[in-house]
Amino acid sequence: RRHLLGLFGAGAAGVAAGAVGGAAVVAATAGGAQAVSGSGAEQYPFFGTHQAGITTPAQDRLHFAAFDVADSLDRDGLIELLTEWTDAAARLTQGLEVAEGGAVGGSDVAPPVDTGEALGLPAAGLTITFGFGPGLFEDADGVDRFGIAARRPAELVDLPRFQGDALVPQYTGGDLCIQACADDPQVAVHAIRNLSRIAFGRASLRWSQLGFGRTSSTSTAQATPRNLFGFKDGTANIKAEERDALGEHVWAAPDDGPAWMAGGSYLVARRIRMIIENWDRVQLGEQEMLVGRSKGEGAPLSGGTEFTEPDFEATGAAGQPLIDTAAHVKLAHPTQNGGARMLRRGYNFVDGNDALGRLDAGLFFLSFQRSPQQFIDVQRSLAADGLNEYLKHVGSAIFAVPGGVAEGEFVGQRLFA
């Protein structure tokens, strides 16, 4: 792979192209750099204008982790942690160990620096995206331990309670987050495991979520995947190629709020349990009515094919709207929400089963938006969603994802400047 990197001239540009033959698809990545995908050995640059893992073509696997900072952590300690996380993430995303020779380098008295389970595995498209929760700026007692409270974006507060929320603390909140996405679950888990280990004594894992099967496309080069309701998900998502939409709906602009957030985005995470045993007893016509799209093709019920815009005015022979007024795609559509759009990047999950023998399954919803208000508006509109009978929001968190990291910087450096 290193030889190929040289051929692509990638090293000098800080761009990694992990092509090993086969039909390759060239996709734009977060920093505007090019990475070659479709080979099974994708490698994305860590450094860039925006953090990777947002417009990066959604990988197949996720390990998401939310952390609480230790009471004893001070400003210097936090900066040190972010610096160490940055250094490690820059290496891990390039398919390297946490440190040179880290996996087998220990001694009789010290454990190896890298836990070792990704030794010999390629980068597998790993991206690592960092975010800051509201609690980092001011703890529960209102104390500004890190001297950053004045720089908290006004919008970075816990999300309001939404109708039907059944949040449990075990899946909610967090001072810091790390989203690790990869095409190999072992690679994503290795990243979170090692970053958690680096944080030992400074930040501890509050909750984490594994995801399989992306539930959205973030590039027009990707086929639309399906969620656990069996429907295509991500059809109308914002795609990396829609540069204007990214500027309008995803990236924070310099005058949106504090300057350090420019080029960043707000990340909303919602652990949504799907009561799939009940869903599986619903007849096809009703499933399609609840979503507002056909199950096979994913076309709007107003007609056309998958990418035809839905027509909410279209009516059937009896004068009834072809897309039900309570259909998910209608209530989530920008026309119902003052034009609000978002970049969705969620994953399916199945975490065993509950005491009733039902799968503990659902959609780990992740969305990136320029302002948390975009999510709030859509989620409020979804209060009338017919799908809610089969859904339960059990986890929720919000994070400010700072802009991209330049080589020699640590993630979020401008917050501390």
Ligand code: HEM
């Ligand atoms: C669209 C499923 C939760 C926002 C869709 C589509 C499906 C779907 C099948 C149509 C295909 C597409 O355009 O992607 C689900 C399921 C959910 C869920 C099963 C819960 C488990 C949410 C939540 C939000 C949301 C919590 C945001 C608050 C959207 C948006 C669209 C969409 C913005 C695109 C609407 C458009 O512009 O046409 N969803 N969704 N969804 N969903 Fe969801």
